[in-house]
Amino acid sequence: MLADWFTNLSPIVQALLATCFTWFVTALGAAAVFFFKQVNRTVLDGMLGFAAGVMIAASYWSLLAPAIELAEQTSSMPAWVPATVGFLLGGAFLWAVDKTLPHLHLGLSTDEAEGIPTSWQRSILLVLAITMHNLPEGLAVGVAFGAVAAGLPSAALAGAVALALGIGLQNFPEGMAVAVPLRRENVSRWKAFLLGQASGMVEPVAGVLGAAAVLLMRPILPYALAFAAGAMIYVVVEELIPESQFESITDVATIGAMLGFAVMMTLDVALG
Numbered sequence: 001m002l003a004d005w006f007t008n009l010s011p012i013v014q015a016l017l018a019t020c021f022t023w024f025v026t027a028l029g030a031a032a033v034f035f036f037k038q039v040n041r042t043v044l045d046g047m048l049g050f051a052a053g054v055m056i057a058a059s060y061w062s063l064l065a066p067a068i069e070l071a072e073q074t075s076s077m078p079a080w081v082p083a084t085v086g087f088l089l090g091g092a093f094l095w096a097v098d099k100t101l102p103h104l105h106l107g108l109s110t111d112e113a114e115g116i117p118t119s120w121q122r123s124i125l126l127v128l129a130i131t132m133h134n135l136p137e138g139l140a141v142g143v144a145f146g147a148v149a150a151g152l153p154s155a156a157l158a159g160a161v162a163l164a165l166g167i168g169l170q171n172f173p174e175g176m177a178v179a180v181p182l183r184r185e186n187v188s189r190w191k192a193f194l195l196g197q198a199s200g201m202v203e204p205v206a207g208v209l210g211a212a213a214v215l216l217m218r219p220i221l222p223y224a225l226a227f228a229a230g231a232m233i234y235v236v237v238e239e240l241i242p243e244s245q246f247e248s249i250t251d252v253a254t255i256g257a258m259l260g261f262a263v264m265m266t267l268d269v270a271l272g
Contacts, residue, residue: 029175030196047173053260090230136231138203142210
């Protein structure tokens with residue numbers, strides 16, 4: 001009954017609900033501050049590695065593979081052209097955001113903040129760093145649901161749902177990665193929670209925009225799918241992997257990445 005109800009919704013509403021779910025999981029991770037003032041760094045590294053593995057797998061099975069298939073069916077140019085162009089544009093977009101938006105990565109001092117110089121508080125800079133992670137994730141979910149509506153054979157509704165589930169799973173450590181350090185710096189539990197979950201608010205916005213763009217401009221779909229993949233890979237290489245490998249013990253983060261990749265691959269292949 002619930003599955004039938006969801007299937008009959010418009011792709012934009014489906015994307016909105018799916019990204020609200022991923023936002024909710026971010027909030028669950030942030031809620032750890034009500035129980036812990038700190039999280040073992042090794043555990044956090046493993047969870048960040050898991051998030052990286054999920055995003056790498058999702059970038060191929062949920063985004064690049066459908067982009068190449070659609071290009072083969074609809075484009076007069078070689079299929080690799082839209083996939084490559086979109087992928088590089090996605091990375092370039094995140095690079096521009098990375099250089100412009102003030103943000104601070106885990107474990108660094110405030111004077112090591114990236115982006116344009118600002119006097120914003122450390123807590124805001126930490127939230128913005130995770131928000132950068134969530135922007136391409138929301139976009140990816142939205143584009144995936146838009147691809148289903150476009151009738152792409154490899155873009156099944158179950159596959160889009162699997163992508164949302166995978167993104168949701170890896171959002172848990174991201175919410176925790178913001179909220180718990182803030183609590184450790186004596187920010188109140190409620191403020192740390194609110195700031196932590198706020199990093200996921202961008203996902204429903206990006207999801208709706210991604211789905212709407214695909215529906216309105218179907219010819220850009222191969223580029224949009226590859227764009228979302230490129231943006232996610234940029235985040236993984238630029239931020240998630242370095243943050244998960246920050247400590248001297250790196251095996252846990254590596255194993256986490258392998259597990260995350262395997263889980264997302266299994267979800268996408270089994271459900272998609």
